Amino acid sequence: MLRISNTLTRQKEPLNLQKPGVVSLYVCGATVYDDCHIGHARSAIVFDIIRNYLEYKGLRVRYVKNYTDVDDKIIVRAAKEDRSWRAVADEFIGAYDRDMARLGVRRPTVAPKATDHIPEMIQLIETLIKKGVAYVVEGDVYFEVHAFPGYGKLSHRNPDDLMAGARVEVDERKKNPLDFALWKNSKPGEPAWESPWGRGRPGWHIECSAMSMKHLGRTLDLHGGGEDLVFPHHENEVAQSEAFTGENFATCWVHHSFVRMDREKMSKSLGNFFTVDEIFKKSSRFPEAVISEVLRFYLLSTHYRSPIDFSNEGLKAAKAGLDNFYVLFQKIDEFSVDAGDAAEDEALKKYRLDFEAAMDDDFNTARAIGVLQALRATANQFLKEGSDKKALSVAKVLREMGQVLGFFRLASEAWRYQAWESSLERRAGMTDEQTIQSLIKKRQAARRDKNWAKSDEIRNQLAEAGVILEDRPDGTTRVKR
């Protein structure tokens, strides 16, 4: 049975659905003011496989992930570049969609924009004021933390302890330093909408409550995001949503850990980040689909709740690990045995159960990858014995389970075996296919004449140009680059 770590209870719990067979999943999306980095990629990939696995289990998933397209950072960037905040937001929504597509992340069921939900937010805020948990000050509206008794239950904090902290901003107009903005009075030039409290714009937290409730209802089965969102963002969502509905906002909260660089959290403010676009550019010798799978394999080889250190070494290891699978697929494709009967034998069933047990245990992708490796070894064993049919049926299951994690989407011949590190080097010339082919022909002739010196010379020459040759038992030469 599937069990998921719930931040709210700090325990692994079975999925508890509002409606049997249907999962509502809300994930806080990106603020669109810049290109997304590897950390955003991890988030997207984690929830992508969670969704895939829930579907693999036969559940229907309604997955909503928003764009925060009104925010201080967008306004700041727009001002700096002397263009409209809308133009900035639209540009980076486009960039985000492009990167997600390259990463092989499926589109959410609904991808709402905050700015399309202003009326819903205003309605929410009006009700909160009526209920006495929010108050108006000079065109701003604040949520009164002490008016909601459950405040702190998600992040397991005591509001009074937080008050003792020195880093809470002081704003004399607030009743309490922890009170947070639901609505902000807009300054000239800032995005602004008419409201009962004057022209203004929404605070950050209210948008997620408005969008999730509109698209998924008053109680979510799963709500996710990065662990840095637990406080204050998600805590505030709980407060305002539950104060509004009087019902539980989300049954289960799923938070993933960070990507780090040199043992520190990768973040915009520290400047220690790689954007997704950069990774694709740096590795551009590979087809995008290859880069995408390597990155995904790397990120999923660590459990989602543990931090992961981003490194070129890690990517290299991921590429090598994935190569092994594609080699198997290629061999299987070359043997071209017919599919045969689809019945899974006992051994295969056991692997499937192992895979499901791993994924059922709080989406343990690292363990699941281990099961895939075991399947690969089994298929190779069958090939060695000459049981091509058996190998094929194992590979079929392997592909199916791998695809839950988003692996093995390429045709085997489309995979590139070239070492990952070489992708970061610049190589001169010899991209001319004709030159390469004629050199290969010359070398084959030399080999027939047993002129090994000449053969090796050509091989070295091609190697320097990034063309790796493999002589195969049947006399042909395979080219890898």
Next chain:
RNA sequence: GGCGGCGUACCCAAGUGGCUAAGGGAGCAGUCUGCAAAACUGUCAUUCAGCGGUUCAAAUCCGCUCGCCGCCUCCA
């Protein structure tokens, strides 16, 4: 100061009370090869940061110590 997490081989990483501590990368050896490459096979932690304790039994539970990280401010 408050809350939480982590420390498993050369590197990455599963495992949270009981079969020989998964798996991958790197290394090494064998098979194969003209030599290579690739692949396959084998090998690689009597031990889980350290010290104490609980238990018939601990990497796993408890205590202390050391080291690292995150949140408490926008952040995936």
